[in-house]
Structure formats: C-alpha cells, structure tokens
Amino acid sequence: MEGNKLNLTLKVWKQANKDAKGRFETYELKDISTDASFLEMLDILNDDLERKNEEPVAFEHDCREGICGCCSLYINGRAHGPLAGITVCQLHMRNFKNGETIWIEPWRAKPFSIVKDLIVDRSAFDRILQAGGFVSINTGGTPDANLIPIPKEKADLAMDAAACIGCGACVAACKNASAMLFVSAKVSQLALLPQGQAEKQQRVLAMVSQMDKEGFGSCTNTGACEAECPKKISISNIARMNREYFSASIKSN
Numbered sequence: 001m002e003g004n005k006l007n008l009t010l011k012v013w014k015q016a017n018k019d020a021k022g023r024f025e026t027y028e029l030k031d032i033s034t035d036a037s038f039l040e041m042l043d044i045l046n047d048d049l050e051r052k053n054e055e056p057v058a059f060e061h062d063c064r065e066g067i068c069g070c071c072s073l074y075i076n077g078r079a080h081g082p083l084a085g086i087t088v089c090q091l092h093m094r095n096f097k098n099g100e101t102i103w104i105e106p107w108r109a110k111p112f113s114i115v116k117d118l119i120v121d122r123s124a125f126d127r128i129l130q131a132g133g134f135v136s137i138n139t140g141g142t143p144d145a146n147l148i149p150i151p152k153e154k155a156d157l158a159m160d161a162a163a164c165i166g167c168g169a170c171v172a173a174c175k176n177a178s179a180m181l182f183v184s185a186k187v188s189q190l191a192l193l194p195q196g197q198a199e200k201q202q203r204v205l206a207m208v209s210q211m212d213k214e215g216f217g218s219c220t221n222t223g224a225c226e227a228e229c230p231k232k233i234s235i236s237n238i239a240r241m242n243r244e245y246f247s248a249s250i251k252s253n
Contacts, residue, residue: 004034006093009101010045012057018113018121024103034094038081039064039071041093058117064089066230069167073118074105079169079228087167087230107168109177111214124214125166125182131210132203133186135195154192161188163231170225170233176217181225183211184241185233191244201248208245 008029015022029048032041039061046056062068071088075081081091096102104118112120150158164185171179187204190196196203219238226235 004094005031006034006096006098006100008032008041008096008099011101011103012118013105014057014117015106015114017116022114032093034092036093037064037089038073038075038091038093039089058115058119060119061089066090067165069165072107072120072122072167072169072172074103074107074172076103079107079172080167080230084227085230085232087165090230107172109168109171109216111177111179111216112168112171120168122166122168124216125168125179127214128179128183128207128210129186132199132206133190135190135199148194150193158189158192161185161192161233161237164189164229164233165231167230169228169230171216173224173228174217174219175222175224176220178219178225179211179214179216180219180238180241181229181233181235183207184237187241187244188237191240200244201251204241204244205248205252208241 006029010027010029011024012027013022014025027045027049029041029045032044036044039059042057042059049056059073060070062070064071066087066089069087071080073080073088075088075091080086080088082095083091106112106114106118107120107122109120111124112122115121162185164182166182168182170181171177187207190203191200221235221238223235226233
C-alpha cells in the first residue's frame with residue numbers, strides 16, 4: 001500500500017459555537033497518501049483551506065499517540081472511526097477506499113457542548129474527577145512501591161481501569177449518553193487498591209452525584225461503550241461501581 005493515493009469527499013460538521021446552527025460542509029481532497037494518519041489528512045485539508053483564504057476546520061489534538069484522548073471524532077457513524085481499540089490519531093488512511101465519502105462529526109451528547117466545529121467541551125469529566133477521583137489521605141512520606149502488598153489480580157484490574165484516557169467515546173457511543181464506563185473506571189482504579197480504601201465510600205457517592213448533575217444519561221447495559229472504547233475498558237467496572245455505590249449508600253444512611 002505504500003505510496004498509494006486516495007481521492008476523497010469529506011462531509012465535515014461545521015458549527016461556530018454551541019448556540020449556532022450547525023451544518024455539513026463538503027470538501028474534496030486529492031492525492032492523499034494511504035500512509036497518512038487521519039489527523040494528518042485533516043491537516044492537509046486545513047492547509048488547503050488556508051491557502052484559499054477559507055476558514056479551516058477546528059478539531060482538537062495533542063499527543064497524537066493515543067494517550068491524551070483529545071482527538072475525539074465520530075467518523076462514518078462510529079466513535080474514533082472504523083477500527084476497534086484505537087483513537088483517531090492512530091487511524092490511517094489505508095483503512096479507507098479511493099473515492100470514498102467520509103462523514104466527520106463531533107461527539108453528540110448534551111453534557112459535551114460544541115466549542116467549535118469538531119471540538120466539544122469535555123470539562124464535565126474534569127468536574128467528576130474533582131469530585132472524588134483522587135486519594136487525599138495524609139500518609140506521610142512516600143513508601144516504596146513494594147512495601148504495600150497487592151494481589152496481582154487486583155493490581156492488573158486496577159491498571160486496566162487506569163488505562164481510561166477520558167476521551168468520551170463511551171458517552172458518544174451510548175444511546176443514553178451515559179458516562180458510567182468512564183466514572184466506573186476511575187472509581188475502580190482506586191477502589192481496587194489499598195490506598196483508595198479509606199475514602200472509597202465518599203468517593204463513589206460524590207462522583208456519581210456529580211455525574212448526574214452534569215446531565216449524563218443512565219446505563220441500560222447495551223455494551224456500546226465497551227465496544228467503542230479505544231482502551232477496551234470492561235463494563236465489569238460498571239458492576240463494581242454499582243456495588244460500591246449500593247454499599248456506600250446503605251452505610252451513609
């Protein structure tokens with residue numbers, strides 16, 4: 001496939017701000033290398049638009065290594081595009097066909113208001129983390145990591161949950177715009193470890209409360225969140241969070 005070129009039609013969502021009326025704009029691109037990443041293709045589009053003195057397409061990116069979660073896009077009706085287990089920046093143009101029409105949209109969820117074009121405000125996730133996604137117990141000096149015995153099974157589960165990058169694909173894929181997978185990953189990450197035990201009750205109550213305040217929908221267990229998560233976060237974390245929440249609710253009352 002090296003050196004192959006694609007001619008593409010892009011249908012890109014354009015919207016000045018959250019209060020403006022949005023629309024799809026059509027762009028034609030020629031001779032796009034199949035070796036280019038999806039974001040590099042958007043860079044080429046914007047370079048072309050700027051040469052024509054036209055407004056470029058606003059989209060978010062940072063690390064371009066599948067770590068930061070910024071490159072959140074709906075591509076042809078799927079969060080992060082046609083492949084499973086990757087972010088948009090890890091998607092390459094060899095996964096598209098010559099002459100194909102590609103539809104590109106922002107996340108669609110009420111708590112994720114559109115900033116501009118393909119950029120959405122995901123600060124609701126930040127507020128959920130600020131409500132309790134941390135360990136604040138004063139334990140003195142930092143101990144060596146191997147001084148706190150943790151069973152390997154629990155350590156592995158905690159690391160799997162900690163892999164969540166907060167991109168919001170789970171919310172975008174869910175028919176209810178639920179944030180349960182994201183919140184449960186952050187709750188599980190700490191609930192599984194001994195360092196998180198002291199605050200686990202107030203943590204889960206506060207984070208779930210903040211999630212509800214932000215306006216995210218409820219979970220109805222369709223599994224779309226897990227299917228579209230670029231880090232393959234398991235929905236078993238949702239079950240764990242529900243158990244933690246139920247237990248904390250009883251004890252708090």
